Amino acid sequence: MSASEQAEPDQLALVAAPGRRRFRTRAPEPVAEERPVAAVLVDVGLPHLDRPFDYLVPVSMADDAVVGARVSVRFAGTDQDGFVVARKDSSDHEGKLARLRRVVSPEPVLAPEIAMLARTVADRYAGTVSDVLRLAVPPRHATAEKAASPDPPVPPARPDPGGWAQHVDGVALLDALAAGGAPRAVWNPGPAADWPDLVARLVATTLSGGRGALVVVPDGRDVALASSALTELLGEGQHVELEADAGPSTRYKRWLSVRRGAVRAVIGTRSAAFAPVHDLGLVVLWDDGDDLHAEPRAPYPHAREVLLLRAHQAGAAAVVGGFARTAEAEQLLATGWARPVTPSRQAVRAASPHVHASGDDHEQARDEAARTARLPSLAWRTARAGLARGPVLVQVPRAGYLPGVACARCRTPARCAACSGPLVLGQADRPPRCAWCATTYPSWRCGECGHGTLRATVVGVRRTAEELGRAFAGVPVLLSRGDAVRDTVGAEPALVVATPGAEPVADGGYTAALLLDGTALLARTGLRAAEEALRRWLRAAALVRPGTMGGEIVVVADSSAPAVQALVRWDPAGFATRELAERSALHLPPAARVAELTGAAADVDDLLMHAELPPDAEVIGPVPVDDGARAMVRAPRAAGTALAAALRAAAGIRSARRTGGSVRVRIDPVDFG
Structure with missing residues (x-):
């Protein structure tokens, strides 16, 4: 394949003549004597042009246009940017070839193994290599x-x-x-496990054998924890952090040190899954159920799949x-691809806190409001007892103050008259506003009954902290949420109110934890509600x-729910086995492949219409949604490659014909359902 030959501007000379102007073409620059043809992946992003x-290669660029270098081509x-993926003696194209415009940088930034991985990931997710x-x-x-x-540093001792x-x-x-x-x-790992230290020992052991290691975690806080543990174990210089908060220049400098082989260990967030680690011997993914591992940009790969493909490709x-254990991780065990590594049951029992569900029969007999109260008496008792000995954690699923409100009389959800978005209360002394368009309603009236008073349907972390502050007068209330996350808290008594993922580490551990709104969490729509x-x-x-x-936990949820039982027993494996079995019976991921269009x-x-779907594929929809229409295509797991190939080919046909608008294709989206 090739690009057509075109006259270059620097090959044209203006020749003056009486009464007219004409151009004369200069002799083109000679091409390189060795491997004069460069295969270039052009950054165009169109499915039908997804190939080198x-x-x-002009002779002046022969030394710089190395495999992996950035180039500019016509x-x-x-003018488009691209990467040289091969240098060869000849081309299969029978016509004329255009020349490279320039070498943007001779740095071979695209490693051959990463180019191959990009092709594999694009095929897996029905995307393009450029993306x-x-x-x-x-x-x-x-x-x-x-x-x-x-x-590069000297490999450390094991x-x-x-x-x-x-661990067994x-x-x-x-x-x-x-x-x-x-x-x-x-x-x-079991309860109270120091997971950053355990990850660091995996990495250090791999480095001691002369191989590289790559660790991917959900967010910057986890990067800092794992990085600190590895530095404490091995000292400075053995690894780098790759995450967005470092800034573009610093991150690129660190990335180059990995590409050049100066560092063989990387800890980072999802994009670090592509880090060009030399002699890769280990990939680690921590907390694979966190939705931060799912890339929001096309072709929407999941870090777990990228790392597993890398491990297979590199023999790592x-x-x-x-x-917790996801159904996808359980699938790896069920197929024999991986083996479980968990603490012994004796170790789990010794380290587990006592877990109580507010909805069990004993509590309901003791407290009639236990089933419906947001903070039943069991939670109050546990919090008071815990505060006598140290800090108490209160986990609240929702951010904000009152992120959901309704009419106090008829219970109709409050909506915006302009865009139909939900109304929220940001503070107690401010009027409700629309969560979508920010329109405020100082004199709100219910559109159904005309009533002017609101009630909360969902309570956020700030309102919860306000209520607890009034209930436990004199006790410090500390907030930790998305826009203001605390990393640690002391051992003194305090109520620490946090959203999921923003829980600080307490010195000596929390004496108790209240897990609020569990029933609402379990009642959410979605394939992964209970798992999450x-x-x-x-x-x-x-x-x-x-x-x-003396550690105690109260989860405000029905004790008969499988997720609650798994928490009480600290049994993520049993829950995952059940979850995978239910999804297999319903032909849902990961037992099947699903594409969302x-x-x-x-x-x-x-x-x-253009997709030649596998014989066993099932099309569900399309159905109307806010941004147009949505269809789901479901196929057996064994037909997943064929499904992605069919959708990618169909997208290529539409792209070549330049007909219609774009269609977003996501394979196995985490928010499916």
């Missing part, structure tokens, strides 16, 4: 490229097993890593960990002292 194109009449490379290779910063990278000795097969996992093996594990070890509720609860419960030290109704229909 051949260009001639494509479809405009994947935008996620994989950060934008260039010339100053960072000019700076020299340090020499550390002791630490907490891995409490934990030491065996470390032995395999030290010996250069490629074990695959689904890891669920893979560890998928978290306090348990994941949030287990992560908070891991911060509480063991029951032998979103766009204008006519465009969705057109894409489906």
Whole structure:
């Protein structure tokens, strides 16, 4: 494949003549003597052009246009950026070839293994390589490229097993890593486990064998925790952090140090899954159920799938960990791809806090309001007892003050008259406003009954902190939420009110934890509602002292719910087994592959018409949604590759014909349902 030859501006000379002007073409620059053809992945992002194109390499660029270098080429009449993915002696194209316009940078930023991974990820998610490379290779910063990278550090000595000795097969996992093996594990640490230290020992053991390691965690807080643990274990210089908060220039400089082989260990967020680690021996994904691992940009890959593809491609070890176990992780065990690594039941029992459900029969007999009250008497008693000994954690699922309100008389949800968005209360002394268009309503009246008073349907973290402050006078109330997250709190008594994922680490652990609005969490629509509720609860419960030290947890939910039972028993494995079995019976992910198509109704229909779907594929919809129409295509797991290929080919046909609008294709979206 190639781009057509076009006259270059620097090949034209203006020749003056009486009464007219004419152009004369200069002789083109000679091409390189060795491997004069460069295969270039052009950054165009159109499905029907998702392949390398051949260009001639001028002799002046022969040394700089190396495999992996950024170049500029003429494509479809405009200058486009691209990457050289191969240099070769000849082209299969029978016509003339255009020349490279220039070499943007001779730095070989695109490693061959990352180029191959990008192709695999694009095929898996029905996307284009260009879209994947935008996620994989950060934008260039010339100053960072000019700076020299340090020499690679000496591999460290193998550390002791630490907490891995409490895990069944934990030491065996470390032995395999030290010996250069490629074990695959689904890891669920027990209560109060120091997961950053355990991750650091995995990485250090891999480095001691002369291989590289890559760790992906959900957010910057987790990056800091894991990075601090690895620095404490090995010292400075053995790893780098790759996450957005570092800033573009600093992040690119760190990324270059990895690409150049100066550092062989990386800890970062989802985009770090593509980090070009040399001699990759281990990939680790922590808390794979967190939706932050799902990329919001096309082709919407999940960090778990990217890392598993990398492990398979590189022959590296893979560890998928978290306090909770997802159905996807359970699928890895069910297929034999991985083995479980968990603490013994004796170790779990010794470290577990005592867990109570406010909706159990005993509490309902004692407190008639236990089933419906947001803070039943059990929660009040537990909080008071816990505050006598130290800090108490209160987990609130929703941010804000009152993120949901309704008419106090007829219970009709309050909506905006302009855009029909939900009304919210940001503070007690301010009027309600629309969450979508920000229109305020100082004199709100219900459109159904005309009543002018609102009641809360959902209570946020700030309103909860306000209510607890009044109930526990004299006790400090500390807030930790998305826009103001606390990393740690002291051991003195305090009520720590936090949203999920923003819970601070308490010095010595929390004496108690209240997990509020559990019934509402479990009642949410969506495939992963119960799984996500348990994941949030287990992560908070891991911060509480063991029951032998008085640690207690109250979850405000029905005790018969499987997720609540799994929390009481600290049994993420049993819950995941049940969850996978139910999804398999319903032919839902991960037992099946599902593609979500979103766009204008006519465009969705057109894409489906051009797609040669696998024989067993089932089309559900399209149905109207806010942004047009949505259809789901479901296929057996074995037909997942064929499903993605069919949708990608159909998108290519529509792209080549330039008909209709775009259709967003997401394979196995985390928010499915």
